[in-house]
Amino acid sequence: MGSRLSTSGAALPVTRTESRTSSRRREGSEVEPPQLPLTPLPEDPASPGTEEPPFLQVPSADRPSRVSKEEDGFVPHDSRFPDDASSAATEIDDGGDWVDEGLALMPIRTTEEIHNHHTHWSVVRTRYREELAELLAVIVQLTLGFCADLASTTSGGASGDALAANLSWGLATMIGIYIAGGISGAHLNPAISIMLWIYRGFPLRKVPPYAFVQILGAFIAALIAFGVYKTQILKYGGSDLAVGGTANAFLTGPRNSDVGVGTAFFTEFVATVILAIAVLALGDDTNAPPGAGMSAFIMGLVITVESNAFSNNTGCAMNPSRDFGPRLALLALGYGNAGFTSGYWAYGPWAAAISGAIVGGALYDIAIFVGGESPINYPRSRIKRAHVKWRRKWATRLRLDKVRRRKAGQLKGKA
DSSP: OEEEEOTTSOEEEEOOOOOHHHHHHHTTOOOOOOOOOOOOOOOOTTSTTOOOOGGGOOOBTTBOSSOOHHHHTEEOTTTTOTTOTTSSSEEEEETTEEEEEEEOOSOEESSSSOOOOOSHHHHHHHHTHHHHHHHHHHHHHHHHHHHHHHHHHHTTTTTOOHHHHHHHHHHHHHHHHHHHTTTTOOOOSHHHHHHHHHHHOOOGGGHHHHHHHHHHHHHHHHHHHHHHTHHHHHHHHOSOGGGSSOGGGTOOOOSSTTOOHHHHHHHHHHHHHHHHHHHHHHTOTTSOOOOTTHHHHHHHHHHHHHHHHHHHHHOOOOOHHHHHHHHHHHHHHTOTTGGGSSTHHHIIIIIIHHHHHHHHHHHHHHHTOOOTTSGGGOOHHHHHHHHHHHHHHHHHHTTHHHHHHHHHHHHHHHO
């Protein structure tokens, strides 16, 4: 046991755990520090038998000075760095001697969130909360958008022109972001999910379920919008839905014969490039990010202005699920396979949108972004290490290493 001086000059007993630094510092020293006896604090006569709070108790031989991390249920904040001398306890420099006070660093709980699992559904919701939020946001967003287009189409423009429909799409996107932004990030778009995986470290394992629920949400939204406007749809185009003229309210594609394959592809490509740049700019803390809750509103304005700029050519999908889900829904509703007769559904909303999102992310990171999570900013050594790990991983999965060793053994045997 040792002692140290308090701010008032009194000697306070402390627990001395010599670190490696202090051990090396004392090597060769013949003078040992004075050993003072441990004096327990007297009990309060006003409350006999009561135990003192843990932070006032003096360590004794039969009681540990601090609770282990396993018993306490907490982990040190810097436990990820085992080589750090301060990861286990806080050390105080007391007159040249390092004294281990046994003070835990800022604790964090092992679980990120606390969920109340009172029902079976609450357990399911905890497991699939992000996917459910994404699904609900897509359903709300696209239901509003499809209904706005159907209102404009079936009324002959009396319920709103193209500008009103484009504004409705922007506000619908804003509502969708407000619904799921704090849970799933409100991607609402497989192209955006892929872009965030490449440039912002979004987990690859989450991309397929996100894309699935986004397509499922678009499918459900198309069914809901058709149910809402079924009477108006039949009145406008008759019972033959395939030739009724209302399919364009759900689908995107060349709006006239003058828009060829190259023009349609380039339109969707440019629109998605701008969308990806806007998404990354709004999420960049070093580039004048908007205030709390403003990102959804600004993104709604971005969708509105892009719809006004590009919808005259193709309808401005910028989103594979927004176009593919309704095509499946119309196929189930009796519109026929007209939505899959041309190849636009593949080269427009899928190929052009995904490639546009990737190019847009690269342009933003090359010109502006300085964060380390983007591969544009990776050092060359990290790229080489990642490439070596990637080759080893896929060689193991494809058993190429066994084939290589087998061939080497055969060649050695022949020699």
